[in-house]
Amino acid sequence: MKIVKMKRENLSSFLEAISREAELWAPVKKGVDTHAFQVVKDFSEIDLNYTRTILPPRKILVPSRFNMFQATKTEYTPDFSHVSNKIIFGIHPCDISGLLTMDKFYSYAIEDPYYLESRKKAMILGHSCWPDEHCLCKSTNTHIVEEGYDLFFTDLKDFYLVWIGSTQGDDLIRLVPDLFEGEIADQDIQRFMQWREDRDKAYSSEINFVAMADLMELRYNDPVWAKLGEACLACGSCTNVCPTCNCYNVEDRPVLGAEHSNISRCWDACTLENYSGVAGGENFREKRADRLKLWYTHKLQAYISKYGKPACVGCGRCIATCPVDINIKTVSDSLDGANPDAFWNRLSQEVTK
Numbered sequence: 001m002k003i004v005k006m007k008r009e010n011l012s013s014f015l016e017a018i019s020r021e022a023e024l025w026a027p028v029k030k031g032v033d034t035h036a037f038q039v040v041k042d043f044s045e046i047d048l049n050y051t052r053t054i055l056p057p058r059k060i061l062v063p064s065r066f067n068m069f070q071a072t073k074t075e076y077t078p079d080f081s082h083v084s085n086k087i088i089f090g091i092h093p094c095d096i097s098g099l100l101t102m103d104k105f106y107s108y109a110i111e112d113p114y115y116l117e118s119r120k121k122a123m124i125l126g127h128s129c130w131p132d133e134h135c136l137c138k139s140t141n142t143h144i145v146e147e148g149y150d151l152f153f154t155d156l157k158d159f160y161l162v163w164i165g166s167t168q169g170d171d172l173i174r175l176v177p178d179l180f181e182g183e184i185a186d187q188d189i190q191r192f193m194q195w196r197e198d199r200d201k202a203y204s205s206e207i208n209f210v211a212m213a214d215l216m217e218l219r220y221n222d223p224v225w226a227k228l229g230e231a232c233l234a235c236g237s238c239t240n241v242c243p244t245c246n247c248y249n250v251e252d253r254p255v256l257g258a259e260h261s262n263i264s265r266c267w268d269a270c271t272l273e274n275y276s277g278v279a280g281g282e283n284f285r286e287k288r289a290d291r292l293k294l295w296y297t298h299k300l301q302a303y304i305s306k307y308g309k310p311a312c313v314g315c316g317r318c319i320a321t322c323p324v325d326i327n328i329k330t331v332s333d334s335l336d337g338a339n340p341d342a343f344w345n346r347l348s349q350e351v352t353k
């Protein structure tokens with residue numbers, strides 16, 4: 001791995017050069033205080049001063065709906081028309097870790113060609129960030145990343161230190177080598193180390209993830225789940241915003257007047273009622289409490305035994321999104337002995353202020 005330096009004023013020239021290579025995606029401000037990844041042509045739209053986007057970058061690789069193949073009576077034709085060369089700029093370490101989790105999931109037992117093809121054609125250009133009160137990535141050890149990117153930009157105000165993580169990343173630098181400097185002065189290194197130390201101290205929220213797998217087991221039949229289930233609105237938002245969630249549904253969409261059917265794939269959420277419905281009208285997880293328990297079993301227990309890490313990268317999206325304050329922090333705190341009523345008491349106080 002090599003690290004080079006780039007003056008801040010060179011960023012636009014660099015983006016200009018790389019945007020000729022592939023479709024450029026980056027964070028853009030939406031509304032008052034929200035951000036979203038989108039294709040950018042006008043670089044002044046890019047806002048790197050963000051904490052988290054509404055949806056994680058997996059939405060770029062796996063769109064909320066796409067056609068998987070066309071089927072006739074005798075054959076099927078795969079459809080990869082949604083896959084194209086992309087450069088995704090400005091991804092934070094937690095979201096890069098989310099993609100690494102997806103990589104494992106989508107190639108663990110049966111390879112998912114749609115995800116893997118999209119991933120192969122996407123270059124990941126990470127960017128450093130600063131935590132807010134919802135960020136838990138220090139607890140998940142995903143506040144820094146050692147892999148999963150082609151380039152990674154650490155913002156040190158008037159310059160960037162740029163980690164080169166792949167030969168493709170190196171090729172991007174070679175498009176405009178004059179924008180980069182190979183020599184990193186001692187004062188630049190000191191600035192970076194100070195920035196790291198200050199950032200580590202800026203985290204204000206944490207979860208004891210090490211204990212969570214055991215607590216999920218020990219509290220599997222705890223009444224806390226019924227309480228959480230009562231409050232849950234079953235809106236599915238926590239699932240849609242999570243960078244490691246990957247459930248989908250497959251729909252047969254006949255094309256009227258044609259002799260084929262489109263087989264499409266769309267995001268689904270295990271927190272939604274119909275997710276566990278089967279033919280005949282049975283539903284194995286009719287109760288919201290059971291669906292929440294499934295979600296958190298995956299996050300806090302099942303992924304650890306399968307992949308060695310929780311399926312939480314600490315992005316804080318479920319905290320920022322759930323309208324009734326059920327999220328990885330409040331659920332973990334409940335499992336750890338906190339009374340969940342306190343969350344809703346706090347909410348009602350905030351509402352009446």
Ligand code: SF4
Binds near residue numbers: 314318
């Ligand atoms: S569980 Fe919540 S904090 Fe963890 S990765 Fe998913 S959305 Fe982010």
Ligand code: SF4
Binds near residue numbers: 231233
């Ligand atoms: S936990 Fe919150 S965000 Fe998730 S489904 Fe329930 S109400 Fe919606």
